[in-house]
Amino acid sequence: MATRVRPGSKRCAVIGGSGFLGRHLVEKLQDRGYSVSVFDLHQSYQLQGVTFHTGDLCDRQALLSALQGVSLVFHCASPAPASDDRALFERVNIRGTQTVIAACIEAGVQKLILTSSASVVFEGTDIKNGREDLPYARKPIDYYTATKIQQEKLVLEACDEQNGFLTAAIRPHGIFGPRDPQLVPILVDTARRGKMKFIIGDGKNLVDFTFVENVVHGHILAAECLRPDSPTCGKPYHITNDEPVRFWDFMSDVLVGLGYSAPRYHLPYTLVYGLALLLWLLTLVLRPVMSFKPTFTPMRVALAGTHHYYSCERAKEDLGYKPVVSLKDGIQRTVLSYPHLRHGA
Numbered sequence: 001m002a003t004r005v006r007p008g009s010k011r012c013a014v015i016g017g018s019g020f021l022g023r024h025l026v027e028k029l030q031d032r033g034y035s036v037s038v039f040d041l042h043q044s045y046q047l048q049g050v051t052f053h054t055g056d057l058c059d060r061q062a063l064l065s066a067l068q069g070v071s072l073v074f075h076c077a078s079p080a081p082a083s084d085d086r087a088l089f090e091r092v093n094i095r096g097t098q099t100v101i102a103a104c105i106e107a108g109v110q111k112l113i114l115t116s117s118a119s120v121v122f123e124g125t126d127i128k129n130g131r132e133d134l135p136y137a138r139k140p141i142d143y144y145t146a147t148k149i150q151q152e153k154l155v156l157e158a159c160d161e162q163n164g165f166l167t168a169a170i171r172p173h174g175i176f177g178p179r180d181p182q183l184v185p186i187l188v189d190t191a192r193r194g195k196m197k198f199i200i201g202d203g204k205n206l207v208d209f210t211f212v213e214n215v216v217h218g219h220i221l222a223a224e225c226l227r228p229d230s231p232t233c234g235k236p237y238h239i240t241n242d243e244p245v246r247f248w249d250f251m252s253d254v255l256v257g258l259g260y261s262a263p264r265y266h267l268p269y270t271l272v273y274g275l276a277l278l279l280w281l282l283t284l285v286l287r288p289v290m291s292f293k294p295t296f297t298p299m300r301v302a303l304a305g306t307h308h309y310y311s312c313e314r315a316k317e318d319l320g321y322k323p324v325v326s327l328k329d330g331i332q333r334t335v336l337s338y339p340h341l342r343h344g345a
């Protein structure tokens, strides 16, 4: 067991700090006077004052050397949801998270903040203003979600006030913003292939999309409020923009902002979901001979055609959370950050 790090020390590590959310978190932590190191599979940028450790979070020794002297750890690493690789999700999100917890305890880390996901309670059917006491999904919609559930349970159960190891989880939903490798690029790719003409369902379903800086703000508040005897110990927190929006209005605003047409024609939800399910089964059957990745997976169709928005009352009460960037400004800043994805670019 390493010597415990001085309480109140501002030395922190971001596991997954080379990724979309991780890098925004690193930048904000540095602005706020933290001394930051990054642990990731690769180094994707350079930032003065930030130390990079490259390695796999499943490798305890590599983690241990990166966590020496660190008092606060943010764990926001995960394989991409689109990889749909069960073995990889189980290795990284479940066994890897056990390794992260063990290494934190061994290195004398005092606080661990996990980036979980609001999807841990989503089963493909409507969620309206869902609170954190909703049960975990019994039938998770994909392997990503199934392993995010296990990961969150592991981190929250590891909270041990008596031994001074405190944990909490942030559950963001639909993160977007500059440098997002997922939402806007997939949307634009789909539009460029002429497939963004259709609205799945009646187009009235409300959803949370959360600007990345609000997610970062929630993480830092949770870390700073996490103290022995605080209500934050061992708890999950929804962090959203607190402005549910129609899924298809959000998509249209981003598309139109980038010079593409908004989807207009309606398709019945059950028909599209059924087709996506058939296609997914076909990819499973054909996997040994050929591999292809359909755009319209059952998960994406469910996310596009149902209500899924969450209450962040608990974060407001316990952490004093309030979004720092509105949805309108977030969309504008996001659109401006993707000149190369503009129509005709």
Ligand SMILES: NC(=O)c1ccc[n+]([C@@H]2O[C@H](COP(=O)([O-])OP(=O)(O)OC[C@H]3O[C@@H](n4cnc5c(N)ncnc54)[C@H](O)[C@@H]3O)[C@@H](O)[C@H]2O)c1
Pocket (backbone or CB within 6 Å): 015, 016, 017, 018, 019, 020, 021, 022, 039, 040, 041, 042, 055, 056, 057, 058, 075, 076, 077, 078, 079, 080, 092, 096, 115, 116, 117, 118, 148, 171, 172, 173, 174, 175, 176, 181, 182
């Ligand atoms: N993007 C969203 O909409 C969203 C929403 C809710 C929750 N989340 C969660 O937020 C976190 C960050 O997501 P993101 O969108 O920034 O993803 P991202 O893919 O941009 O970043 C993930 C990072 O984790 C790293 N990583 C993956 N496997 C690793 C391993 N074995 N060892 C070390 N590093 C590893 C990757 O290299 C990458 O840099 C994830 O935990 C994700 O589940 C994302």
Ligand SMILES: CC(C)CCC[C@@H](C)[C@H]1CC[C@H]2C3=C(CC[C@]12C)[C@@]1(C)CC[C@H](O)[C@@H](C(=O)O)[C@@H]1CC3
Pocket (backbone or CB within 6 Å): 081, 116, 117, 118, 119, 120, 172, 173, 174, 175, 182, 183, 186, 187, 190, 295, 296, 299, 300, 301, 303, 304
């Ligand atoms: C082809 C179109 C119908 C849709 C194109 C946009 C989609 C690629 C995104 C819309 C909602 C997004 C989303 C995620 C991935 C990208 C979308 C499907 C997540 C599943 C990513 C993982 C997170 O943990 C989930 C969360 O709980 O926030 C995301 C939910 C929204």
